[in-house]
Amino acid sequence: MGTMGSTTRPYKGRTAEERRTERRGRLLAAGLELWGDHGWAAVTMRGVCAHAGLNDRYFYESFPDVEALLLAVYDQALSDLLTYVERAIASEPLPEERIRAGMSVFVNAMASDSRRARIGLAEPAGSPALEQRRRDTYHLFARFARDSLRPADEEAFTVAMLFALGGAGELVINWLGGSLALTPDELAERASELVLSVILPYL
Structure with missing residues (x-):
């Protein structure tokens, strides 16, 4: 029960779902910028995460692949x-x-x-x-x-x-x-x- 509570309770005033949504938005913004500037073939999981300022593990929270x-x-x-x-x-x-x-x-x-x-x-x-x-x-x-x-x-x-x-x-x-x-x-x-x-x- 404690584990489940830790994944859903607010952190810095935001719920876990709100934080996931914010991270997904950052990944999308990074993907748009990298694709628009360099072409879709240049978009990689690690490149997007680095551009979004997120750890690699957060990518798969929102997307199964590039x-x-x-x-x-x-x-x-x-x-x-x-x-x-x-x-x-x-x-x-x-x-x-x-x-x-x-x-x-x-x-x-x-x-x-x-x-x-x-x-x-x-x-x-x-x-x-x-x-x-x-x-x-x-x-x-x-x-x-x-x-x-x-x-x-x-x-x-x-x-x-x-x-x-x-x-x-x-x-x-x-x-x-x-x-x-x-x-x-x-x-x-x-x-x-x-x-x-x-x-x-x-x-």
Whole structure:
């Protein structure tokens, strides 16, 4: 009984669960920074722990392996982005304005921190698990757009949206690489125009 109590009682005003959550957050932040700066292949368990200021044993408290950490980092970044997009389009009644608002948020998120683009758009290539997560993400955003815009032909719209999202992603990658002399607002508008040209026939 004493052993169980020692693992659950508050320490410095925080419960064991709160401390575990805080350690997991530090590991995720370290994984994001290392992946964004050096690539996913450079992320190691010991490197993440050292960057987070934690002992190695705490890694396995939250993640079974490095791949699980990478997927969690990816999913957190995706969740944040989806939240921003949802907020941006909530007040826009017209499909065209919803696309423009969503694209503006997407482009500016990538522009404000290029690590997001490396993680979400380009960097997953080479890891089967991360590559599958990226493909799943395109389908997630296609479904999100479908549910938001309510097209008459959902199947045709989904195909068109997947095509448009892939093109928009490549456009952002090239822009971040310096091959397109556009401001973030100009890129968002160009991307919006291209996406709309593809999906409007299905709305």
